[in-house]
Amino acid sequence: MYDSGKIIPGLIIFVLIITFPIWYNHGDAGEVPKLELPKDAKQCVQPVAEIRAKHMQLLNQWRDEVIRDDERAYFEVDGRMFQKTLQNTCMECHKSKVKFCDTCHDYTTVNPYCWDCHLAPVETE
Amino acid sequence: MKYTFPLAAVIALVLIAWIGSNIPGMQYLFGIVIPYLAIATFIIGFCYRVVQWAKSPVPFRIPTTCGQQYSPLPWIKQNKLEAPANTSQVVARMFLEVVLFRSLWRHTKAEIHDGPKLTYESSKWLWLFGLMFHYSFLVVVFRHMRLFLDPVPWFIQVIEFGDGILQIGSPGMYITDATIILGLVFLFGRRLITRNLRYLSLANDYFPLFLIFGIAVTGIMMRFYFRTDVDIVAIKRLAVGLATFQPVIQAEISSLFYIHLFLVSVLLAYFPYSKLMHMGGVFLSPTRNLANDSRMRRHINPWNPDIKPHSYASYEDEFREFMVENDIPVEKELPPKAE
Amino acid sequence: MDKKRREFLKIVGISTLAGLGAPAVFDRLVSGSHPVQARASATGAQGGAGGQQAAAAGHSQAAAGTGKRYGMVIDVRKFKQYPDLARECVRVCHAVHNVPHFPDRKEEIKWIWQTPYTSAFTEHSHYYRDEDLEQNQVLVLCNHCDNPPCVRVCPTKATFRNEDGIVEMDYHRCIGCRFCMAGCPYGARSFNWRDPRQGLDMNNLNRQFPTRMRGVVEKCNFCVERLGRGQIPACVEATGNTGAMYFGDLNDPDSEIRRVLKENFTIQRKPSLGTLPSVFFII
Amino acid sequence: MAVVKVDKLAKSVVQGPSLMTGSYPTRDWMEMPVVFKPGNFAYPGKVDIVNYLNKQQGLHFPNARDWSPLDDDWKLPENWKEIVMNGLKERLDKFRSLKIFMDCCVRCGACADKCHFFLGTGDPKNMPVMRAELLRSIYRNDFTMAGKIFGKMAGARELTIDVIKEWFMYAYQCTECRRCSVFCPYGIDTAEVTIILRELLHLLGIGINWVQEPVANSNRTGNHMGLQPHTYKDNVSFLCDDIENLTGIHIDPPFNRKGAEILFITPSADVFAEPGIYTAMGYLLLFHHIGLDYTWSTYASEGGNFGLFTNNETMKKLNAKMYAEAKRLGVKYILGGECGHMWRVVHQYMDTMNGPADFLEVPKSPITGTVFDNATSTKMIHITEFTADLIKHNKLKIDKSRNDHVIATWHDSCNPARAMGLLDEPRYVLDNVVNNWYEMPENAIREQTFCCGSGTGLNTDEIMELRMRSGLPRANAVRYVTDKHGVNTLACVCAIDRATLTSLMDYWVPEVRVCGLSELVANSLVMEGEQRQELDDGLRTMI
Structure with a gap:
């Protein structure tokens, strides 16, 4: 092998970069976050699977309806009336952003800009 | 046509992953076994290939000089980037070549007219879209590290924030999602439209394009359109698990994810056996990575034959x-x- | 508007690089859902020269959709009568909407504020003004113009005119270019140079309403969120039954505001610009 | 054979069916056989010459035979496949460049329309990427896993006789000018591929006479022309006579003189054929003007090295004479004349192949004292570097107006430009000896310069139409400056250029003639004791 003085270090750097996740994680797969569900509310505005997969799209849709289309009407789910708002509807039940939103969002580094403007509930603990 | 087989091949790969991942138990094959095999093939294959290259010597110093050589005559100004005379100048030349695709910047398009008259016009599209594609791909790879790393290091978050800075839609659109598709469409389109290129393109030029296109499209579909069963927490757990050798599939994950992952695995495994090795080769090209100093310093040819005049x-x-x-x-x- | 089409347009919008194709798509999206808007910009196309005629020709009649056009009458005489009232209006508005307070005038954020008569009504003769006008200030706010220049210049359609004639902001879409501030002849818009939460008492917010973020422009929204709940604007509510402010549908001939307009001589700010304000003043 | 008329070729280049003119081949290139017909190939090497070469120490030119490209049967040795495969394997192990260039091409097509052969012929296989693909497809088939598994799908193909024929066709439609390498994002140099192709073909006894005969001559007599020592000396003497007639200056140049300070080596064409002889007269006058202590050599009487166009071993063998002669004569260093591929060999190969030249000294101009530290190891400098230095130090008495009959343009010869970086030295000289000269357009000069179209041993008359086509890009750029500035002289620093560009200009731009830089230098020199006649055509004035 020729030029091994340059090529081998080059390859080592390459492999180290490629395997970065292996040595960065120290072989620790970590805990999957457990989110805290509201104690007093049993039902969400949509089935759990739906809301879990598409809550951001629902919020986006609400936003468009409320702001752009002026469709602010309440909607009813199982006899309860809801307003289309993150701040006043979602967070009404999910009283803790930290224990609900942030658990998954932090784990997967999803950083939506909701809270730049919208007010999160005051954390009680 | 030379692109039909690669297209069919990619479609077949999609179908394999789609049908396969729906068979109970096969999720472990597509989610764990194949990715491990693929990354191992990639790393070992890549290194093997580079070592194979390195086993051959560079007998002669053959840089292509694209500018004025070093001259002892002080008023003759050396072009240090295009005719490097020492290692640091070579490093600068290589850096610009690898990072900015400098040679492609020179690209021209020739035409012949009555006369006969030949004309050459600067053509920067290949440079632009080539750069766009490669950098998009790089950013996309970096972005995905958020799924493999726990906690996610700051620089990955910075890249992700930058990529999503337009804050369009929800989930937020990434700039690179658009630019990688744009780059791929251009790189494919020119192979179809430009005569020279259509003639010289091989099936193995189309295959990686289709494959990467498939990867990008399944990724975009998962993020924006078919979110059901694409539970990012479960996916991250699997990804981190893969990186820590404790893989777990803790929820039912959409076939779309397995298709995406399978195509990525195929790309990784295909890499060392294909032209994609240009990623490593670009560093080893003797016409670019050598100094134009062969009259100043003697270059040794290890197999210099014993020949007398x-x-x-x-x-x-x-x-x-x-x-x-x-x-x-x-x-x-x-x-x-x-x- | 058809949900499917909206979804489709959104897909197109997302897939298109923002800043390049996006404005065109949004244009279609917005004009498709707001015929008033389309008409308004058509009027606007006549430009400043035709503005006077446009003003003379009167305001738009029935808008499509709800057919509403919200407007406001401010009786300057009543504010003279109740000297603290104007300040109370501002306080209430800013509290309800979490409008920050920054002492430095350059960073000031205002939705509703007081300004000298000469600044409010620049087109009127200011020779030999009466004492009241000299001493008192006029309460002003966004005029929610029928022909809003701010809407026309917004590159992302972050600001738009809704079906009730309210000129609204969609802060999610604002990119902070401040074209609208340059476009508004009334200075009704403020730019958040700083994080607005630095100018707010975080323990004393209206938790029903969001704040804004650094880098967006904000302004009065005619309490569109209150109207949605069947309430009247906070400032109008604050004036109680003093008769200092009236709010209502200008397109409804039987409304109170129409009655007030019929019974009083009113003026508007900078009418020659042809922006067709929806806020009227009784001097 | 007679060359096609210029207007007919002009029409054919623009309208004939080719990839350049817009038509698209109906068949895939792998299914497109090559068709040899008189005029599209150079004549094969002669049996006795190939046999002579094969007998030389260190050289390997097997399988000499009578054959013609026109025959169906090329009379290849029985085990020809094995020979090629072993040859390829050996070369893969010897040249990393070959491996990289085989593996890394992404077929982006950046090189496609950069090749003068493609521009002039529109033949798809003349796109540099395709030329390399001719070899790459074979390489894939037998040396890569993907090729072995996927075969044609991976761009691989079987080695057949037709492939060999194709190689012969296209390895001799490449002048190794390296223009494609400038534009390639990986610097893939088709010259390297062509060199390998030619080496492999030589293993099968396939080569062309126009290359092999000069090689044999050079080996035996010291120069391509086969000039024996006395003839060589006579030729130089004739030039001295001409000089005396023109200027009244008597020059008696030394040959094989031991103890001279400098050994001067230039292509033998310069002492033998027009217009090179004027360049040689230029050297003679220049050296006389400054009183240089130098010598010519009849043994190392060739700067050019056609070995480069056959294989590495031959290149080394021919080149070795330079150092051997320098050592024998005890000179301090070597001064090289104007030649293109000679300088490729000297600059990039000589020291590696035949060094170290520790018996020589670092070149130092005896006139100005300038130390040429860019040649500290090889100890050989270019005449243009040497002359530029003289001019800068005012050591030459120059009357620029003596070149006023010349409106020049500058042709960067491929090898000095792209394998050395000699770009500004000749321009400096030109600035100082000629009043009127103009650059050709930027896509045709410096590192983007176009080849004369007949380098690497292709300057043979039987392929004249091909040469006129491949030279078209160069001629076209000259045509541009001729129309715009009235250029009448194309100056260069390459012996092959001087020969081939003359034909090319006669064909496409007849009002332009070709000269070496040193001719222009000598035209302008005011010699001490000269009894000059009215030389209204410089050294070319007919007396």
Whole structure:
């Protein structure tokens, strides 16, 4: 092998970069976050699977309806009336952003800009 | 056409992953076994290939000089990037080549007109879209590290934030999602439209394009359109698990994810056996990574054969008579003429 | 508007690089859902020269959709009568909408504020003004113009005119270019140079309403969120039954605001610009 | 054979069916056989010459035979496949460049329309990427896993006789000018591929006479022309006579003189054929003007090295004479004349192949004292570097107006430009000896310069139409400056250029003639004791 003085270090750097996740994680797969569900509310505005997969799209849709289309009407789910708002509807039940939103969002580094403007509930603990 | 087979191949790969991942238990094959095999093939194959290259020497110093050489005449200004005379200048040249695709920047398009008259016009599209594609791909790879790393390091978050800075839609659109598709469409389109390129393209030029296109499209579909069962927490757990050798599939994950992952695995495994090795090769090209200093420093050829010139002695032996007659100095005088 | 189409347009919008194709798509999206808007910009196309005629020709009649056009009458005389009222209006508005307070005037954020008569009504003669006008200030706010220049210049359609004639902001879409501030002849818009939460008492917010973020422009929204709940604007509510402010549908001939307009001589700010304000003043 | 008329070729280049003109081949290139017909190939090497070469120490030219490209049967040795495969394997192990260039091409097509052969012929296989693909497809088939598994799908193909024929066709439609390498994002150099192709073909006894005969001559007599020592000396003497007639200056140049300070080596064409002889007269006058202590050599009487166009071993063998002669004569260093591929060999190969030249000294101009530290190891400098330095130090008495009959343009010869970086030295010289000269357009000069179209041993008359086509890009750029500035002289620093560009200009731009830089230098020199006649055509004035 020729030029091994340059090529081998080059390859080592390459492999180290490629395997970065292996040595960065120290072989620790970590805990999957457990989110805290509201104690007093049993039902969400949509089935759990739906809301879990598409809550951001629902919020986006609400936003468009409320702001752009002026469709602010309440909607009813199982006899309860809801307003289309993150701040006043979602967070009404999910009283803790930290224990609900942030658990998954932090784990997967999803950083939506909701809270730049919208007010999160005051954390009680 | 040369793109039909690669297209069919990619479609077949999609179907394999789609149908396969729906068979109970096969999720472990597509989610764990194949990715491990693929990354191992990639790393070992890549290194093997580079080592194979390195086993051959660079017998001669053959940089392509694209500018003025170093000259001892002080008013002749050396082009340090295009005719590097030492290692640091070579490093600068290589850096610009690898990072900015400098040679492609020179690209021109030639046309022939009546006369005959040849014209050359600067054509930067290949440079632009090539750069766009490669950098998009790089950013996309970096972005995905958020799924493999726990906690996610700051620089990955910075890249992700930058990529999503337009804050369009929810989930937020990434700039690179658009640019990688744009780049791929251009790179594919020019192979179809440009005559020269259509003729010289091979099936193995189309295959990686389709494959990467498939990867990008399944990724975009998962993020924006078919979110059901694409539970990012479960996916991250699997990804981190893969990186820590404790893989777990803790929820039912959409086939779309397995298709995406399978195509990525195929790309990784295909990489070392294909032209994609240009990623490593670009660093080793002797016309770019050598200094134009072959008159200043002796370059050694390890297999330099032992070849002697036709010797002066035998030359003089053959022509001595004529040389003497014509007053050309000789080493050995003519033998006295035998009377 | 058809949900499917909206979804489709959104897909197109997302897939298109923002800043390049996006405005065009949004244009279609917005004009498709707001015929008023389309008409308004058509009027606007006549430009400043035709503005006077446009003003003379009167305001738009029935808008499509709800057919509403919200407007406001401010009786300057009543504010003279109740000297603290204007300040109370501002306080209430800013509290309800979490409008930050920054002492430095350059960073000031205002939805509703007081300004000298001469600044409010620049087109009127200011010779030999009466004492009241000299001393008192006029309460002003966004005019929610029928022909809003701010809407026309917004590159992302972050600001738009809704079906009720309210000129609204969609802060999610604002990119902070401040074209609208340049476009608004009334200075009704403020730019958040700083994080607005630095100018708010975080323990004393209206938790029903969001704040804004650094880098967006904000302004009065005619309490569109309150109207949605069947309430009247906070400032109008604050004036109680003093008769200092009236709010209502300008397109409804039987409304109180129409009655007030019929019974009083009113003026508007900078009418020659042809922006057709929806806020009227009784001097 | 007679060359096609210029207007007919002009029409054919623009309208004939080709990839350049817009038509698209109906068949895939792998299914497109090559068709040899008189005029599209150079004549094969002669049996006795190939046999002579094969007998030389260190050289390997097997399978000499009578054959013609026109025959169906090329009379290849029985085990020809094995020979090629072993040859390829050996070369893969010897040249990393070959491996990289085989593996890394992404077929982006950046090189496609950069090749003068493609521009002039529109033949798809003349796109550099395709030329390399001719070899790459074979390489894939037998040396890569993907090729072995996927075969044609991976761009691989079987080695057949037709492939060999194709190689012969296209390895000799490449002048190794390296223009494609400038544009390639990986610097893939088709010259390297062509060199390998030619080496492999030589293993099968396939080569062309126009290359092999000069090689044999050079080996035996010291120069391509086969000039024996006395003839060589006579030729130089004739030039001295001409000089005396023109200027009244008597020059008596030394040959094979031991103890001279400098050994001067230039292509033998310069002492033998027009217009090179004027360049040689230029050297003679220049050296006389400054009183240089130098010598010519009849043994190392060739700067050019056609070995480069056959294989590495031959290149080394021919080149070795330079150092051997320098050592024998005890000179301090070597001064090289104007030649293109000679300088490729000297600059990039000589020291590696035949060094170290520790018996020589670092070149130092005896006139100005300038030390040429860019040649500290090789100890050989270019005449243009040497002359530029003289001019800068005012060591030459120059009357620029003596070149006023010349409106020049500058042709960067491929090898000095792209394998050395000699770009500004000749321009500096030109600035100082000629009043009127103009650059050709930027896509045709410096590192983007176009080849004369007949380098690497293709300057043979039987392929004249091909040469006129491949030279078209160069001629076209000259045509541009001729129309715009009235250029009448194309100056260069390459012996092959001087020969081939003359034909090319006669064909496409007849009002332009070709000269070496040193000719222009000598035209302008005011010699001490000269009894000059009215030389209204410089050294070319007919007396």
